[in-house]
Amino acid sequence: MRISWLVRIRRALQKLAGRQDAAGGQAQQRGDTPAFAWDGLSREPLSGPLDVIDVSGADLRARNLLLRMLTPTQRAEFERRDAFTVEVAGRGRFAILPRRTLNVLDMESGECYCCVTATDVPLFDLMLTQKLLLEHDPDKFFAAANCPSEFLFGPSPRSVRRQRGGVPTRVRASSLSALPYADRTL
Amino acid sequence: MKILRVLDSSGDRMVRFDDGEATKEARAQAEALFTRMLASGSTAFKVNRGNGKPDEKVSDFSALEDETIVVPRIVGG
Numbered sequence: 001m002r003i004s005w006l007v008r009i010r011r012a013l014q015k016l017a018g019r020q021d022a023a024g025g026q027a028q029q030r031g032d033t034p035a036f037a038w039d040g041l042s043r044e045p046l047s048g049p050l051d052v053i054d055v056s057g058a059d060l061r062a063r064n065l066l067l068r069m070l071t072p073t074q075r076a077e078f079e080r081r082d083a084f085t086v087e088v089a090g091r092g093r094f095a096i097l098p099r100r101t102l103n104v105l106d107m108e109s110g111e112c113y114c115c116v117t118a119t120d121v122p123l124f125d126l127m128l129t130q131k132l133l134l135e136h137d138p139d140k141f142f143a144a145a146n147c148p149s150e151f152l153f154g155p156s157p158r159s160v161r162r163q164r165g166g167v168p169t170r171v172r173a174s175s176l177s178a179l180p181y182a183d184r185t186l
Numbered sequence: 187m188k189i190l191r192v193l194d195s196s197g198d199r200m201v202r203f204d205d206g207e208a209t210k211e212a213r214a215q216a217e218a219l220f221t222r223m224l225a226s227g228s229t230a231f232k233v234n235r236g237n238g239k240p241d242e243k244v245s246d247f248s249a250l251e252d253e254t255i256v257v258p259r260i261v262g263g
Contacts, residue, residue: 061197069233069241069255101263114263117193118227121258125193129257132231136243140229146262 062122069128086134094134096127104130115145190216192223192256217247220256227259
């Protein structure tokens, strides 16, 4: 079940970017074969919005620092997808995505957490901050983070299952720009 | 030589210091910065500790090791 909605997310991203065919062809030409298994996600490389990141100046410093702080597994994930996963004690695995809002994803429940730094920092510093807090001070992270119920990355949360008997069928206007619902709004 | 990195809009601000006399001023600067940042809600982590030791949260300046990263205060988005 978890695999199916993650695959839907990936397909929606590809549709949004309008590159599904082109990306598939390029990947085939390059002969890319992902070197790691990211639980629940397709082994195909992501294409579309996630791989378009402007890296310059402070961003470059931040990116280099982040790369140095990642474990070898996380670095492989990051180099492949510009995102990586962390294991949070007692809470499971979370993905940290390369964007500033709602970018911490609970891989089990599909819930998205939004937590940013109070001062402006490059995106990669934000991701590093989230990684360090999730791995070594998760209580502080979850005490501050917001988890809006309308941004669910899948049908698994119990409340949604109970109310709607499975997949959420109603999309709020505020969710129209949210990637999780992209496939339902096209 | 110890390194204190404070994440900011430039990427990070770095202060190098050790326990010797030559870097006494840098050490004082690092300690003041560390204390001020933690008082404002930042969190510090010992990183790159060697010998397979995991990163660790730290709140005592005297316990700093080779490299420390201070991350800004976080807020719900």
